[in-house]
Amino acid sequence: MLIVFNPAAGSRRRRRLARALGTLAEAGILARVAETLHPGHATLLARGAAGEGIGVVVAAGGDGTIAEVAAGLAGSAARLGILPFGTANVLAWELGLPPRPEAAAAVLSGGQARRLWPGLARFADGSERLFVQMLGAGFDAEVVARLDPGLKRRIGRGAYVLQGMRELGRYRFPRFNAVLDGQAEEVVSAIVSKGRLYAGRYLLAPAARPGEAGFEVVLFRGGAMGARLQAALCGAALPLDLLPRMPGVELRRAWRVELRDGPMAGYAAGSIGRTVPVQADGDPAGMLPVMLESAAGPIEVMLPCARVAER
Ligand SMILES: Nc1ncnc2c1ncn2[C@@H]1O[C@H](COP(=O)(O)OP(=O)(O)OP(=O)(O)O)[C@@H](O)[C@H]1O
Structure with a gap:
């Protein structure tokens, strides 16, 4: 061993x-x-x-x-x-x-x-990355990317909550496309999950089956309430295991997922050249676009x- x-x-x-x-x-x-x-x-x-x-x-x-x-x-x-x-x-x-x-x-x-x-992520630069639990693009990836590692070591998971509150006021929620088995959906965030849980032991995707190929994809559409308010409410709903039932949140099963920027994503994010961030298993994993399929x-x-x- x-x-x-x-x-x-x-x-x-x-x-x-x-x-x-x-x-x-x-x-x-x-x-x-x-x-x-x-x-x-x-x-x-x-x-x-x-x-x-x-x-x-x-x-x-x-x-x-x-x-x-x-x-x-x-x-x-x-x-x-x-x-x-x-x-x-x-x-x-x-x-x-x-x-x-x-x-x-x-x-x-x-x-x-x-x-x-596991799932396999392929990035535009030709790099590949295996993930075992989930890959996210949008708000949660921004929180992960900006997290101070020292704070994370000192206060553990609470650091994500603090950073999440900071990013709520800062992140611009650019829209992008999640293409699920060929069908494109417009979203502000997406989490492609292998498992049921998220951020510790909170419920994200009840139907997920980690031992099988394929993904449960959680789409955050923003919708009528607006992306920022939705993100705040989802943050509050998560520890109550209510996130999957929040308005504007949709769960779908897919085998192959492409996450790619809308044409205006960089502009909407307010920083030319910077698009939508990606996290894999809670670590920063670059930017969109990314193609996801099951590992071999x-x-x-x-x-x-x-x-x-x-x-
Ligand atoms: N010697 C090292 N120094 C710095 N970083 C390292 C070293 N070895 C591995 N890493 C990186 O540390 C990162 C964080 O590790 P890991 O995700 O296992 O811990 P964590 O973030 O505390 O836990 P969790 O993901 O469960 O919240 C990994 O992406 C890994 O690549």
């Missing part, structure tokens, strides 16, 4: 890692730890481990780290393990993984594998036994 540890994810992560390693040692598992040195490094470490024939490669970090490890495991027989040491840990909540390091480590030694089918195949992820039986 290799644990790919992101020292920049979440908080109190070294202490959490030591606790997880203690549990593994008690179970007779001597795990090797490799620390990431820069963004993207987790993919290289995971690919190397899968190439060596290591059976379980563990992402010790948040959703961004998990996505990078998953990208390294794609096409191999290695299983993905998760030690949820990030800030929001949305995928861990989605999969029912326990937050305590000892309990999460116990899943690595005694859990069972389950399918997880699913990967296997370690889950608690009870959770596997439930599915």
